[in-house]
Amino acid sequence: MAEEKTWALVSEVGGEHGYLEELADILKQHFRIICYRELLEDPVLHGPKIQVLFMWKYCPAAEPLLLGLLPSLKVVVSGGVGIDHLDVPFINSLGAKVANTPGVVSDSTADLTMGLLLASARKILDGHQIAIDPKTMHIPQSLMGVEVTGSTLGIIGMGEIGYKIAQRSKGFEMKILYHNRTRRNVEDEQAVRASYCESLDDLLRKSHFVVIAVKLTSDTTGLVGHRELSLMKPTATLVNISRGQVVDQDALVKALQSGSIRAAALDVTHPEPLPRDHPLLGLPNVLITPHIGISTYNTARRIVEKMVENALAAVKGLPVPNEVKLQLHN
Numbered sequence: 001m002a003e004e005k006t007w008a009l010v011s012e013v014g015g016e017h018g019y020l021e022e023l024a025d026i027l028k029q030h031f032r033i034i035c036y037r038e039l040l041e042d043p044v045l046h047g048p049k050i051q052v053l054f055m056w057k058y059c060p061a062a063e064p065l066l067l068g069l070l071p072s073l074k075v076v077v078s079g080g081v082g083i084d085h086l087d088v089p090f091i092n093s094l095g096a097k098v099a100n101t102p103g104v105v106s107d108s109t110a111d112l113t114m115g116l117l118l119a120s121a122r123k124i125l126d127g128h129q130i131a132i133d134p135k136t137m138h139i140p141q142s143l144m145g146v147e148v149t150g151s152t153l154g155i156i157g158m159g160e161i162g163y164k165i166a167q168r169s170k171g172f173e174m175k176i177l178y179h180n181r182t183r184r185n186v187e188d189e190q191a192v193r194a195s196y197c198e199s200l201d202d203l204l205r206k207s208h209f210v211v212i213a214v215k216l217t218s219d220t221t222g223l224v225g226h227r228e229l230s231l232m233k234p235t236a237t238l239v240n241i242s243r244g245q246v247v248d249q250d251a252l253v254k255a256l257q258s259g260s261i262r263a264a265a266l267d268v269t270h271p272e273p274l275p276r277d278h279p280l281l282g283l284p285n286v287l288i289t290p291h292i293g294i295s296t297y298n299t300a301r302r303i304v305e306k307m308v309e310n311a312l313a314a315v316k317g318l319p320v321p322n323e324v325k326l327q328l329h330n
């Protein structure tokens, strides 16, 4: 008789927080997948069988954990790199490990960052609206953008994603400044022609584009607030692909309304999505995408493969390749 597969919980297959069907198939090759709805139909029967909890971004995982429904849980594996939505010490206290999938998300996130930067600088979405409007007779002056080539880019957070952004920006002949808790080695810096800025204030003053690529931690929450925004050039653009909480959004709204900075391009906000009446949604100088940094088929597949790898290791009692041991600071 075939050995029964290890049980793993996911929020939904398909739907708002769920896995795409084809990605679910990768999980199903290795695990007996059960979703929350099924778990809650008979938690006493199903709960103790579950050894793995697969999470995808912000799916509501805490609920069954808090309810203590998963006494056999060995690991929570979160797709993506951010773990700010997880209470790692609490999960560890339940006897389970936590793993994420760093590495495989960096290229797609860096690609999207360049997309946001370029789209904001060159008003690509405004241009699209004008191009498809049959009333348009000529190109309005309001479509004049700012030059990316040769401009100064300030990267806050030079981890893997920040570095990939620098690699791409080199192709645009940008002068790259970066601020990080620790300085990169000289070879890394030279390879992308990046200069270390120990002072965040200096980076903010000098940059035409400021990209936020830090992890969300207690140190980085509210890192860019009124004071920091007021140091930026009035021609500068803020790009945030990290977490919404890194920026003080009320201060950002004021800076954009008053013109103390030129524009913002945000893949992340707080909360997500923003309430429909949020002032950021009504500003002409804001471009927002709904947290799609890692949303490509290729990246999603690689994330799921990494999730499987981590989960199998945990179930077998082997070292978990991407175990998250502490809240990491950048």
Ligand SMILES: O=CC(=O)O
Pocket (backbone or CB within 6 Å): 079, 080, 081, 082, 083, 105, 293, 294
């Ligand atoms: O936001 C995306 C991630 O954390 O990987």
